[in-house]
Amino acid sequence: MQAYRRFDSNHAFAYAVSLAKKQNKELIVYEGLRSDYPWNSERIHRFIIEGMYDNQTRANELGINYWSFVESKSNPARGILKEISKNASAIVTDDFPCFIIPEQTNKLAGKINCALFAVDSNSILPLSRFERAASAARILRIWIHKEFLKGMPERTKSIWKKEDLLGLNHNTKPPKGFGLPEDLNSFLQGLDFKDLVLPAKGVKGGRTEALKVLKSFVSKKLQKYETGRSEPNSPETTATSGLSPYLHFGHIGIEEIFQSVLNAGPGGKWNPERLSHQKPGDREHFYSESSSTNHFLDELITWRDIGYLFFWKDKPYHINLENLPDWVKTNFKKHQSDSREYIYSLEEFESANTHDELWNAAQTELVKTGKMHNYMRMLWGKKVIEWTNTYEEAFSILEHLNNKYAYDGRNPNSYTGILWCFGLFDRPWFPERNVFGNVRFMSSDSTKKKFKMKSYLEYIGELSGTSDSLFP
Missing domain, CATH: 1.10.579.10 (DNA Cyclobutane Dipyrimidine Photolyase, subunit A, domain 3)
Known part of the structure; x- marks a missing residue:
């Protein structure tokens, strides 16, 4: 787990499960956190580790062999991936197109003696469906709608059960130094962060919190989104979702947001037959009978995808002004x-x-x-x-x-x-x-x-x- 740090609704995890079953191999899930990433801080570190605690709980429920590793001064991470992959038959990871992840994936591929599969869990539609990046949202919106009308993309398993994963855990023990800190506050105080940025008051990372935020948005704010999202105000008042941090760190998946939002719209449980076939590119009516739902999904899909696709076609080398029109x-x-x-x-x-x-x-x-x-x-x-x-x-x-x-x-x-x-x-x-x-x-x-x-x-x-x- 590098970018999409969860088990449920995760294409990379689902592919790893299928590969382990096909090869009759043990499945080991590794989630690590180094302390030397750019712009590291207590704010970001705490948010990620809170997600790791949730993953440990979920792994215990599912009987998954979950190896977590959080770097400290006395427990460095250098070489750890190469070490734990020595006996692997294959490695599955996230195909995230930005920040340090593409470089990390490429370096790992050059050091290991087994196959490495990078799986795209970035959006509803696989980014490989698009031949090039889009120059404007209005163009990408048409492309996306046409792809939806060809057929809904295959969704990954939304909720795993323990019986789905039987036989994949052989109880191989992780190397010394693995595991999560028992006292997170004391642990964080012992790290040297480049930037002194404290966690924001009232903000908590992890999948449990992400699902709460989604539920609150759908029930209280979704139908106000079209008219209420633009007005600057306090987060409690503004009709925005607050899901962006959880999406970024993979504590929640875009597929489950998509389904939850559509099911909350007019007509109850949604199905693909309710897509509008009248006019691909119509932001007001394409996904749902609710205009607010359509506006939210246009932000979630079109405006999110335009950024991901921009990086996807030449990852990760767009972090400057050279690629402006x-x-x-x-x-x-x-x-x-x-x-x-x-x-x-x-x-x-x-x-x-x-x-x-x-x-x-x-x-x-x-x-x-x-x-x-x-x-x-x-x-x-x-x-x-x-x-x-x-x-x-x-x-x-x-x-x-x-x-x-x-x-x-x-x-x-x-x-x-x-x-x-x-x-x-x-x-x-x-x-x-x-x-x-x-x-x-x-x-x-x-x-x-x-x-x-x-x-x-x-x-x-x-x-x-x-x-x-x-x-x-």
Whole structure:
């Protein structure tokens, strides 16, 4: 388990089970966590380990031989995968297209003496169905809808039972040093993290929590999604799912979200015959009779897949500005010497010390909670482009802040979300502006006119422990 850290609704685990049965071999599930990954912190480490505790519980229920390993100063991880794979007949892992995982998988393949299978569990549709990355969501939406109309993709087993896995556990013991910390707080205090980022209050990792979040969203917020998701507000009030961190770390699968959301719509339990055949690309009506359900699934599938597909076709080498559309590159070359009214350093951005109260509020939300309202995230990214000396510096700052603080950072969608601010998946906008040229421009003044920001700013004031009077 590298990216999709769960047993149920997991294509990679299902394939490993089928392979073990076919070869009459023992199945060993390894989930490890090194401490030296980029932007490591107590925030991210705790979230992942909380998921590992859930996996240990589930493995015990299913009778699975689950080997967990969490690196510490006295228990280094170097060479551990090569060591435990010496007697393997095959290794199955996740085919995740971003961050350090593609490189890790390639390195492992070069060190072992058995077959390695990387399985795509990234979306509803296998990413290999698409010949190329899409240049815009409207294009990918049509591709996706046409693929659905050819036939629903095969789902993996959603819930495993102990009897499904009989005979796969031969009780081979893991090497010394495996297992989860008994006291997580003490363990985390003993690690040296590069970044001092504490866990966000009230946020817990793991599959149990992910399923609770999904259930709450479906029952309380789903039917408000179309009209309520865009308004910046506290998470309790805004009609967003809160599932992004759990999807990123694989504590929940996209297939089970898809099915749960559709079953909660009009007409009860959903089946593929209810797909709209009228017009592929119709965001309002394709999946369900509920417009809110359709809007949510368009975000979950189209907008999520466009980021994954962008990385999938050339993984993982899109973490820069080189792959922006030609019109954007021409645009930036023309405007690279434009004067900037404000220039801020990384330190000033990180401490939310700019002249703009909305930008400061968005950055404060990111630091305090590990997430940010999506509309505010777009404004946040656009302003950093406007307030730095170069486009490359802006990208570097946005990458650092997002990956350091966001639970769902280090993800294809977090990178393409940043790159969208630079014009990726977008079109030229007019009139041409300073610094941006024809790249879409956003302002705090227009945001204040578009939304009632008082409650959002009051929420941020509560997070930061400041008086409401600071946010008039």
